[in-house]
Amino acid sequence: MRVLVTGGAGYIGSVVSARLLERGYDVTVLDNLTAGHRRAIPAGARFVHADLAEGAMLPHLLDEERVEAVMHFAANIKVGESMRMPMRYLGDNVRNALNLLDAVTTVGLKRFIFSSTAALFAPSDSPIGEGDTIEPASPYGESKLMIEQALRWLDATTGLRYAALRYFNAAGAWGNLGEDHRPESHLIPVVLKVALGENGKVGIFGDDYPTSDGTCVRDYIHVVDLADAHIACLGALEQGSRAYNLGNGRGFSVMEVVEVARRVTGHPIEAEVLPRRPGDSPWLVADSSRIREELGWSPQMPDLETIVATAWEWHRQHPRGYEE
Numbered sequence: 001m002r003v004l005v006t007g008g009a010g011y012i013g014s015v016v017s018a019r020l021l022e023r024g025y026d027v028t029v030l031d032n033l034t035a036g037h038r039r040a041i042p043a044g045a046r047f048v049h050a051d052l053a054e055g056a057m058l059p060h061l062l063d064e065e066r067v068e069a070v071m072h073f074a075a076n077i078k079v080g081e082s083m084r085m086p087m088r089y090l091g092d093n094v095r096n097a098l099n100l101l102d103a104v105t106t107v108g109l110k111r112f113i114f115s116s117t118a119a120l121f122a123p124s125d126s127p128i129g130e131g132d133t134i135e136p137a138s139p140y141g142e143s144k145l146m147i148e149q150a151l152r153w154l155d156a157t158t159g160l161r162y163a164a165l166r167y168f169n170a171a172g173a174w175g176n177l178g179e180d181h182r183p184e185s186h187l188i189p190v191v192l193k194v195a196l197g198e199n200g201k202v203g204i205f206g207d208d209y210p211t212s213d214g215t216c217v218r219d220y221i222h223v224v225d226l227a228d229a230h231i232a233c234l235g236a237l238e239q240g241s242r243a244y245n246l247g248n249g250r251g252f253s254v255m256e257v258v259e260v261a262r263r264v265t266g267h268p269i270e271a272e273v274l275p276r277r278p279g280d281s282p283w284l285v286a287d288s289s290r291i292r293e294e295l296g297w298s299p300q301m302p303d304l305e306t307i308v309a310t311a312w313e314w315h316r317q318h319p320r321g322y323e324e
């Protein structure tokens with residue numbers, strides 16, 4: 001089966017592509033390389049350098065490549081930026097996804113997997129399940145909800161079968177594939193860049209939250225576990241569409257991440273407490289029991305030390321990321 005992976009030159013899409021190839025799928029990566037890296041595209045994948053904004057070419061591409069399933073990762077991904085530039089999200093992200101869905105329904109494709117997000121949900125101080133209150137706090141979260149809603153209607157009206165996976169925080173590296181966002185805003189690579197000497201210290205935004213050590217708590221899921229959940233969903237799509245919350249199920253505070261990174265790297269990693277950032281929720285952890293029960297998926301690398309160690313290994317071997 002050939003799978004079209006949009007955003008397959010990016011962090012998560014590249015690992016999913018590699019994992020798909022390993023399992024015997026054929027992969028076509030579509031990416032405009034605005035945030036992705038040519039070197040991240042796994043050998044064995046066909047590459048189409050294109051922008052989803054150019055919707056007219058998509059039906060032809062799906063036909064020509066004989067695509068049987070689509071995994072859609074390509075998007076602008078910064079929550080904070082979406083507050084300043086909402087139309088990059090409510091406009092571009094939504095339009096691009098709809099271009100893709102337009103093409104998918106035009107050629108009659110029936111399998112679609114969508115990268116959704118924990119940012120759909122209202123803050124909660126207990127693990128967040130699929131039934132919890134949906135209340136996006138940013139244009140980024142809202143744009144993902146709009147696509148989930150479109151998918152629900154396409155399922156009902158055209159028979160498209162989809163999975164919407166609401167990721168919590170993807171982290172870690174796999175082989176020669178790792179996280180290289182520019183600028184980097186995700187905590188684990190930001191902390192590791194201090195150990196590499198690239199940044200002087202790491203900023204901790206608030207240490208007076210109602211959590212065990214006062215810093216925000218997040219759920220980190222290893223990117224390979226995330227990838228394997230996509231493959232499990234692909235195999236189950238024939239039985240019907242689904243939306244899953246996808247995380248480790250365990251929360252780790254910012255301070256815990258810094259301490260684990262100190263242990264893993266042997267570097268003192270200086271940290272500085274800064275004022276709280278508007279919009280940060282104190283606690284964001286997934287209840288992923290539904291995907292565990294229905295698909296038998298479970299994270300194979302749930303331990304924070306392992307997640308950080310794989311990321312550190314990649315950063316040590318690629319101190320300039322995907323640049324030469």
Ligand SMILES: NC(=O)c1ccc[n+]([C@@H]2O[C@H](COP(=O)([O-])OP(=O)(O)OC[C@H]3O[C@@H](n4cnc5c(N)ncnc54)[C@H](O)[C@@H]3O)[C@@H](O)[C@H]2O)c1
Pocket residue numbers: 006007008009010011012013030031032033034035036037050051052053072073074075076077096115116117118166167168169170171181
């Ligand atoms: N990283 C996380 O922790 C996280 C958490 C929740 C949800 N997500 C979602 O997962 C997906 C992948 O995230 P990531 O961290 O791998 O991001 P990324 O920025 O590394 O990858 C996105 C890729 O999409 C490509 N792209 C963007 N716009 C495009 C367009 N118009 N046409 C073609 N290609 C385009 C970029 O060049 C890049 O390679 C995104 O949809 C994101 O919203 C990520």
